[in-house]
Amino acid sequence: MARRAAAKIDPAQPDMPAKIRAVDAWYWAVNNAIRLTAGPFAHAGHEYLAEPLRDTHPNQVAMKGSQMGWTEKSVLKTLHGMIHRRYPQGVLHLFPTADDVGDFSKARFNPLIEHNPDHIGRYVRSTDAANIKKIGSSMLYLRGARSTQRIEGLASTSSKLKSIPVDRIVFDEYDEMDQAMIALAVERVAHSTVKEIEKLSTPTVPDYGIDAAYKASDRHVWAIRCERCQHDTVLEIEFPKCLRRRQDGTAYRACVRCGGEIHQRAGRWVAMSPSVKDCRGWWISQLCSAYVDPTVILDEHERISALPPGERQVFYNSKLAAAYVDAANRLSPQDVYRCIGQDAMETRHDGPTAMGVDVGAVLHVVIGYRPAPGLLKICHAARLDSWNDLHDLALRFHVECAVIDREPEIHKAREFQQAERFRVFLADYQEYQRGDARWDLDHGLVVMNRTELLDRVHGAVTTPGRLEIPRLTSEIEQYAAEMSNMVKVLVEKPNGSRIYEYKQVGPDHYRHATAYFLLAAERIPVATPAGLPWMQRTMTHAIMDEDPLGRGRPQAPAGRGYSQAVTDYNPFGR
Template identity: 40%
Template sequence: MKRSGTASAATFSTRYLRRTLQGLAAPATRSVSDPLAEWAVQRIRLEGRPFRFEGHEYLRAIYDDVSPHVVLSKAAQVGGTVWALLRSIHACLSGLSVLYLFPTRSDVIDFSKSRVGPLLADNAFLARMMSDTDTAGLKRIGEAFLYLRGMQSTVGLKSVPADMLVFDELDEAPPNAKAMAMERLAHSDYKRIVELSNPSLPDYGIDEMFVKSDQRHWTLKCPACGRWTAPVKAFPTKLGEQVEIIRPREDGSHYLACPECEAELDLAAGEWVADFPDRSIHGYRISQLFSSKVDPGEILTEYRTTRFPDRFFNLKIGIPWADLERRLDAATVLALCGDDLMLEKAESGSFAMGVDTGKLLHVVILQNTRRDEPHRLVHLAVCRDFEELDSLMKTFRVSRCVIDGLPETHATRAFANRHGSRVFLCFFNETQRGTPKWNEDEHIVQINRTEALDASRAAVREKKLVLPRQAPLVEKFAHHMASDAKVLDEDEATGIKKYRYIKTGENHFSLACTYALLAGKDLPGPINPDHCLTWSPSIWADDRTLWECVSEEDQQPIWRTRFLSSSSDGWV
């Protein structure tokens, strides 16, 4: 019995040891336990030199962060992409497959050539462990795979199982692509997520995720007075404000200063401090302010002279930025609310309608007013089918409707045909400039998208729009109007900069309002029949009536409009 007990104990110990060793060797365990910072310092060479943290001390804690979800809201050229690549390779060496995502396919090719290729050339041990390197989008590293994919196409995201996702330059990617990519983690027991990007707009892209994180800031202790300062928090968020954190030396150079006593801060002697330490997502905001590779004097000069504040704050300071010229806020839109309730049918006058198509049809109806008066938004609706639009056309005696030509081209064209030349399909044409191009024969209007959205934003900013009394649907309209934001793009080949609008949330009413304002353009406002010499009705083939008002001043017709009845109803 004694020998049997000893044998049983030995068998148990052996099995326990085997299970323990297997656990220690498991990919998830190794990836969590192996410190990435030490691995990089010991094994990696970059640009022919050993990897070091000198000048980028703020990165060390990020390298060793093993949180399942890490977010980097970063300025340009601060080492974030190198970290993401090394973390991906390190995970692959531990047996985990990684899906590394970029905004476009061309970004994948550029990254493979400019980042992965040189890394392999500098590190022979990685080259030996990597196979299937003949394609830009797939690398086999040990027993795992590194997939490099663009997010513009859904094809590249299908059938790619992953244990770890990396979203690089998240703000440049299509908003809906992230949700599809997340499905690639469905069958993994590991499920790690890394997100990094230059920020663009508040509460969009990487900033939306940073706001949900524990919000860590690199914080420096003043060697003189002991005050702790987070450089990003201390820097102004608006142009023209006094910069306290950057001070000049006597020799004309500049340094990062304590806002309290102006003593010089040690960029390397900092630590990451979380605003919300209980949150599970770890978020870091990295700025050029605490990089020893960037002269603070250059940052100060650019702050004082920049013509593109969004680029400065996004790429230098590493924070999102927007003003009312680039993005409305819901409060500004709701400030246009009056005391009137929404109309349920037409009063006297002419009405213009805008419709954004999709799974539902979002409708904005404006009552045309005199040229010196703001437009009145009189009705909002969310319709399920085009028959409801037919009803609104009749109920509000709509003089002109502009409807999104895509994606329901067949249905919208049938709707236009039912209403003659009162309905126009809108197609955005980025090469067109200036006034919209109306094609009466084809029932089509073309306009530059940026210019069209500029016009609807201007109507709000310049208070040329009056809203009904505040109600849930009006509040939804306001949030939709705030979801289209203007960003500055730069062509890498030519350096040419141009603005475009991006969608940061649901924007159906925003587009419908843009179409409605376009529909109401150049339509007359109300005319008092008493000021006209004649009303001249003439019956059309479809039994509708054309009323013509003739001005007292020059005996010339000043307006023709169409009604579904034979009465002008007084004011029109």
């Protein structure tokens, strides 16, 4: 490619190479032999980087395997643009955490300055701070986007971030960032005439983060031409049949038509959705890496079923650049539909019922009761516009206990709690809470581990006979969709520990409302069928000696079978 570019230079214009370097980041990097940590940037072995490095589309996403050189490509593009004044207002590089900023500055940026004094170093005016550099006349800002809705420890509204005007933003490891912070960061290019946004990441789960962004793009893939039959093979799409064994057991990349060996250097970028014009997308995996032996990938794939779910996820994400979730870690709408019973959605109930409320732009409400030991029955699901509507609904259904999202409307939730005559608890997710929920009766709080509680919802849905929902309506369709919009993934923490967390892949309000309903159901008795005498219903409502999900709480001695209408028993037998 470099030779072809050089061949077009007019001998009568000796300054033409300089002009090309000023507008072509790939030519600038190769022609100047820009030294990276591992050596000079070269076309050989990184053929797939040439077009993305040259492409000037303002909105780009890259779904890539690990160690594919894409971060280096993005850094070179940034430095080239700043040196040649493409980004006069500056550039913002966002990383998942502040620690990532420090690592990047020491391991990647500083060596670029030291190893390239003529082509980069002489343009860098300040390198003292790890998170801000002056390059030419503009600034490079390095920031960490934290999952606590803070950036670099700043306030969630981030006045310091808001003061940064830039022409280009790079989201490095997009999937690891708090999605709520991305819109805030994007506003930094609002006053720019360039407005470049680049998102790059190893994918995690389907329909989330970079996977969702790539699906909305023009979806470029690296198509490798077979020298024998001239057929194009896309390794990421054709895996695993694109890898074949030789007689000695080693593997090679194979044309899916004729079986001949193909080489990643013979590829070209092809858009699978060329009609999409507003977003350029790239997909590349370790299958196309000149530095990864395909034998290693095929060997690991052939024993994939024996690997733990977390290791399977790492294989698909890092090596194949494919979003993946184990079937056991995500509900499907079909799972939810299997809980549908014979009864229609109720408009009122004699009680006692439990209510779970997720608070957002609207209130997502789930109300249900315990018709028998071991069974929870949801009788109403609704989206409400106001807290007054919630009050009226609770009265119609004779709610005895409610659990409500503590945030984001903590003051309104407290006002509702204080105004109602039935018991209302505010839910507080805490990562370090383990086991049963902790009920604070004095302050009206219930503290639980988020992952464990959402696991309970999953178990209630997938275990036959534990949860029943009303007959299918448009609202139940919405309910099923939102129940399915959470995925359990293995996450590595900054200290190196690995834990499971649930990621949101779409609206998930009903999933949380159901979780809160399950908590509230711990504190109500089994409901009595309509038609029993009033006294018998009242006494039966007070019986608290059964586990609502049939885990066999010991019966009280004769004559002591009734207790107060408050129980701390966990319906999940924990």
